[in-house]
Amino acid sequence: MRTPPLPLAEAQARLLALAAAVPxxxxxxxxxxxxxxxxxxxxxxxxPAAPLSAMDGYALRSADLPGPCDVIGESAAGHPFAGTIGKGQASRISTGAVVPQGADMVLLQEDATREGDAVRLTGEAPAPLQRHIRPAGMDFAExxxxxxxxxxxxxxxxxxxxxxxxxxxxxxRPISLTVIDSGDELVLPGQLPDLHQLPASNGPMLCAMAAALPTRITHRGPVADSLADLAATLDAARDADVIVTSGGASVGDHDLVRPALEAIGATIDFWRVGIKPGKPLLIARRNTQIIIGLPGNPASAYVTAFLFLMPLLRAMLGAAQPLPRTIPARLAGPMGKGGSRMEFLRAQWDGATVALDPLQDSGALSPLSRANALIVRDAGADARPTGAHVPVYLLENGGIA
Known part of the structure; x- marks a missing residue:
């Protein structure tokens, strides 16, 4: 009897439990x-190590307002006034300069009038009087x-x-990551495929996602649908911290990731997650190496990489919060009821509302390229009207936390 797919949270927890931080x-x-x-x-x-002026003006004693005060020197950034401000005295002061000893306020130059060496308040005094002084330790203390x-x-x-x-x-240190895409139908980027072929876009997409984090990436493939070829490619990546494959993780006659992993001595930790797109996700281990088998449909590969590969990399790099976090957003239009699995719907967020893309097929790249958000719709969720709040993952910067 086949084991039912894991819930998302349980699958993510099991994966992150395998994630030992790199040195x-x-x-x-x-x-x-x-x-x-x-x-x-x-x-x-x-x-700051000493009180600094936040503005240009005059440093003096507040008890001497409104003046006049004798200007006896200057404190500039990097060149503090060496003396002490006494009764009836002031110092010219620049933004970022040390407030001289004895002074407890800075009078803005636009609120002062200077005649010769005498300065007096002719505008408004600062409120509070110490308003224009940045105290020592204001930013941080030793x-x-x-x-x-x-x-x-x-x-x-x-x-x-x-x-x-x-x-x-x-x-x-950066993570050593090998990205492998496989399938007889795939041709190299730039080649014009025949009717039965497709450009191999998943591998470069996954490499681009992972490149947002400190990683050393090797891209292999596309690999033919051959057990021997796939096993050899996996084995050649034995020194990588993480391997991610795209395609071949399901149960068809040509889905060879599982038998290839078994052939190189890897152990399957779990397979299949109750999400759409991305159900045939596979997680395996070979010694300390973690292997993620992603589906071959591009939207499925992207969503599962966002939910599993990127959190794994963040966890191995020591992130305190490796999982992406949702924000609430208002629907720009109505959304239908949920199906049997939790769904991640490609959408456009404008900063206030989120609009569901009309094309949600997992094989389609155009809605993925338009999307800057994923709407989370729980399994069996009720239909939601325009304006309802829904949880949303933002996709800017690859969903980096």
Whole structure:
């Protein structure tokens, strides 16, 4: 008796349970874009280290308002005033400059009038009086956590790490990934196929998805529908951390991924998930290597890669949140009732509403190329009217979390 397909959440949990993080290395901070931090990053310094002016104007004592005050020096960014501001005194100050000792406020230059070396308030005093001073430690304090472990490193995180005193960061090394597409009907990109053939588009699509993460990708194929050829191709990728195949994971006479995996000594962990598209998903292991067998229909391959391959890669790279997350969105039109499986419907999201694409066939690429979202429709869900809220996965940047 055939085992029923696994629910999505259980299948994802089982896959992520196999995901051992790859080793940690220390990389120059500028080379860490897209990586996930392997350990919490603690500040090595305080930012700002001293009170700084947020505006151009004059540093003085609030008790001396409205003035006049004698301007006895200047504090510029990188060139602080060395003295102390006393009663009836002021210092010219620039944005980003250290507030001199003795001063407790910055008077904006547009609210001041200067005659010779005397300056006085002629506009409005800041409210509160310390409004234009950035206190020491306003951004972060020494030893505080700058970035949590498992956070994805983007441009802002790179800047923060450098400000915190770091030149190198602990991250997980890139994952070695082999992508294999198979099928007698496939021809190389650029070749004009005969009526019984198709361009091999899944492999490059999967490579492009994975390239959004720190990966070293090898693309093999298309491989013919031959047990010996497929087993040999799988065996040649024995040193990869992850193998992903496209096509041949179902139960037809020419679906050879399962017997090829058995031939190279891999163990099937589970097969088939209760989703549409993408039911014939296969997960296997060979020693520490994880193998994902994706369906051959392009929409099925994309959806299962989004739900399984990308979370696996993120988990192995140390992501704190490897699974993609949905957002609520309002339907731009009515949506019919759900079928026997959870569905992932290609859709267009405009920032306010989400519109279901009229073509949902798993073999169609044009709706996939138009889509920037996947609507999640539960098995057996009731029909939903225009304006109803539905859970949606956004597809920008490959669904990177």
């Amino acid at each position: 940690v290395e220390h990389r120059a901070v500028g080379e860490c874009i897209g990586h996930y931090l392997a350990a919490p990053l603690h500040a090595r310094r305080t930012q 030893h505080s956590v700058l970035i949590a472990a498992g956070s994805r490193i983007g441009p802002a995180q790179i800047a923060l790490a450098i400000a915190g005193g770091y030149s190198h960061l602990p991250v997980h």
